[in-house]
Amino acid sequence: MALKPRKNIRIEALERAGRSSAFRRYRDLIRVSVREVVRKRRRYIGVVAAIALSTAGFIVIITMGNDLKKNFNNDLDLLGGATIINPYFEKKSYERLEWFRPRTMEAIAKIPGVLSTTRVTLKTGAVTTWKDRLFGFNLVGVEASYWNVFSFNAAEGRLFDDQDVAEGAKVVVVGTDLARQIFGGDKEAIGQLLSIDDNLYRVVGILGGVRAGDRSQFAFLPITTAKARVVGISDPYSAYVRCATWDDVVPVSKALPQVVAASQEDRGLQINVATEPLEQVKRIFWWVSLFIYSSIVATMILGGFGIWNIMMAAVVSRTREIGLKKAMGALDNDILYQFLFEALCVTTSASLIGILLGRIGVEYMSHLIGANPPEGLFLMCLAGGLAFSIILGVGSGLYPSIRASRMQVVDAMRYE
Amino acid sequence: MNNTASQDNFTAADDIVVLVSHLTKDYFNGEEKIPVLKDINLEVRRGEMVAVMGPSGSGKSTLLFCLGLFQQPTSGVYRVAGVDVLSLTRTQQALFRRETVGFVFQTCDLLENSTVYENLELPLIYAGVRKRERPDRIRHALDMVNLGHRIRQPSNRLSGGERQRVSIARALVNDPEFILADEPTGQLDRENSLRVLEYFQKITDEARTAMVVVTHDAMTSEHCTRKCVLSDGVLEG
Ligand SMILES: Nc1ncnc2c1ncn2[C@@H]1O[C@H](COP(=O)(O)OP(=O)(O)OP(=O)(O)O)[C@@H](O)[C@H]1O
Ligand SMILES: [Mg+2]
Numbered sequence: 001m002a003l004k005p006r007k008n009i010r011i012e013a014l015e016r017a018g019r020s021s022a023f024r025r026y027r028d029l030i031r032v033s034v035r036e037v038v039r040k041r042r043r044y045i046g047v048v049a050a051i052a053l054s055t056a057g058f059i060v061i062i063t064m065g066n067d068l069k070k071n072f073n074n075d076l077d078l079l080g081g082a083t084i085i086n087p088y089f090e091k092k093s094y095e096r097l098e099w100f101r102p103r104t105m106e107a108i109a110k111i112p113g114v115l116s117t118t119r120v121t122l123k124t125g126a127v128t129t130w131k132d133r134l135f136g137f138n139l140v141g142v143e144a145s146y147w148n149v150f151s152f153n154a155a156e157g158r159l160f161d162d163q164d165v166a167e168g169a170k171v172v173v174v175g176t177d178l179a180r181q182i183f184g185g186d187k188e189a190i191g192q193l194l195s196i197d198d199n200l201y202r203v204v205g206i207l208g209g210v211r212a213g214d215r216s217q218f219a220f221l222p223i224t225t226a227k228a229r230v231v232g233i234s235d236p237y238s239a240y241v242r243c244a245t246w247d248d249v250v251p252v253s254k255a256l257p258q259v260v261a262a263s264q265e266d267r268g269l270q271i272n273v274a275t276e277p278l279e280q281v282k283r284i285f286w287w288v289s290l291f292i293y294s295s296i297v298a299t300m301i302l303g304g305f306g307i308w309n310i311m312m313a314a315v316v317s318r319t320r321e322i323g324l325k326k327a328m329g330a331l332d333n334d335i336l337y338q339f340l341f342e343a344l345c346v347t348t349s350a351s352l353i354g355i356l357l358g359r360i361g362v363e364y365m366s367h368l369i370g371a372n373p374p375e376g377l378f379l380m381c382l383a384g385g386l387a388f389s390i391i392l393g394v395g396s397g398l399y400p401s402i403r404a405s406r407m408q409v410v411d412a413m414r415y416e
Numbered sequence: 417m418n419n420t421a422s423q424d425n426f427t428a429a430d431d432i433v434v435l436v437s438h439l440t441k442d443y444f445n446g447e448e449k450i451p452v453l454k455d456i457n458l459e460v461r462r463g464e465m466v467a468v469m470g471p472s473g474s475g476k477s478t479l480l481f482c483l484g485l486f487q488q489p490t491s492g493v494y495r496v497a498g499v500d501v502l503s504l505t506r507t508q509q510a511l512f513r514r515e516t517v518g519f520v521f522q523t524c525d526l527l528e529n530s531t532v533y534e535n536l537e538l539p540l541i542y543a544g545v546r547k548r549e550r551p552d553r554i555r556h557a558l559d560m561v562n563l564g565h566r567i568r569q570p571s572n573r574l575s576g577g578e579r580q581r582v583s584i585a586r587a588l589v590n591d592p593e594f595i596l597a598d599e600p601t602g603q604l605d606r607e608n609s610l611r612v613l614e615y616f617q618k619i620t621d622e623a624r625t626a627m628v629v630v631t632h633d634a635m636t637s638e639h640c641t642r643k644c645v646l647s648d649g650v651l652e653g
Binding site for chain 1: 481499504506507510511513514521525527528529530539542543544546547590
């Protein structure tokens, strides 16, 4: 009888054979793992949904959070005027009041962190008559950049522009209360003629914007027109400097005196910084960021616990399978990699779904608030989400996988 | 050099594949010690098929788990083909089990959500068998248990007897040196039992494999070359 050649059961030979077939073995095992995940997809629906949603939430919060923050900052900022510095000249004894020269304004605009600058002339207690009634108000001569510095817009009609200023046009923008008192309403005021010091000015617009309330009793003329026609109007002794961010306010206000002194006589120069609103805005902003970032951290932690939990449950409910596979010849590492690979497979596909959902969410939100989140940030989130899912998969899958691989076959088989 | 050494050892040991002496196994239930195997002595040669009989709860499955290296005995000597397998590391034991042991569970577990083919393929994957060699070996093993026509069937749609036969085929597919079977014919009718037993006889004869079969059934023990009875933790016969 022909005897079957006996296998070589020396341990060294077995180990050598195991090493030489390792690549083939792991490739096949990966294929088997994917197949099993696909077949048991129902078991993973919960965790896939949890990870997909937290990834989507993560992406929406980060991408939109920045945008919302920016919008929010803008509004807050305008309310408090926290980034606007007001340098002005104060009258010292009998000497003539100094005023800001054009070259000084140019120099100020060049200070790093300065967004825009403007200067104003003022006449308090101006009067006009309309249908035999007398009205008093403050008259301000401004450059077109004034609107920009304070983010004013036109509640009605239009605000005058650089061309009006250059031409010294006889146009006027009035505050909303003043328009109501004189003409009976915003709409009624547009196109009317307002007489100041025997000159007639056409009302082209009503002042609007977050901070328009402070100036609802003002009338605004182009600075050139005011200089030329209004009797008793001041020189532009007051200016406004708007900084790009809150962090620029302090350095810019420190730099201002030197810059002014380098360009002109700085007698009586005062710098007015709105310190209190600045601090307040910073505080609110800090709380908002804290809220945003803690929600992100919370979603991450929840997602991590979710998959950890499911993987642990899987190890317990699959003890028989683990025992069986070991009886079929699986080494500890085969089981370890199988579980790890399944965890990775689940988290990566879940986060891909999450990224897709996140993208849709971002599109929808930006449509809603009319913002335009930077594409780079989204890509960063995409990479972050994928990296996060891999870390999550390995991190939360590792311990359960190690437990699974260390299980004694007999315990697994006797487990009922 | 190792090869020839092992060859010499083997012939010197007179074809003894399994050698067990003074093996004991205690279970612990909290503080309480339950001695299940008290003094087991057993030799199985190539081409032998040993039946282990005994009352329920006498420790037959425990013995088989020890022989399959699924659990460590409390004390004693256990050699397979001259190798002291109890002193191997965990990984070495697993490697050893993968290459030499075929195990048929009493509960005849199959992988759920998998076909019959996939159930038989997994041991070959673990053993690193090339993909193109697998189908032939799987088909051959299934034919031997009369299940060639069920190769693509999902395992959870098999009858109890079919499951048992699949788990037998799975134990044999990787050509093991010795086979441990826990009640392999427990759920089979006479005809299929005969077929399986004849197959067992054939592979022990031709392939000179060693086999230990736990059974309650007289017909099965008739087919074996030797009968042992496990009672009160001691193996006799
Ligand atoms: N992990 C364990 N802890 C404590 N006792 C155990 C454990 N496993 C098995 N036993 C006990 O050991 C004894 C032997 O069990 P075993 O499964 O080996 O019996 P058996 O001979 O195979 O019985 P059967 O013929 O019913 O399959 C039983 O009394 C069982 O209750
Ligand atoms: Mg049993």
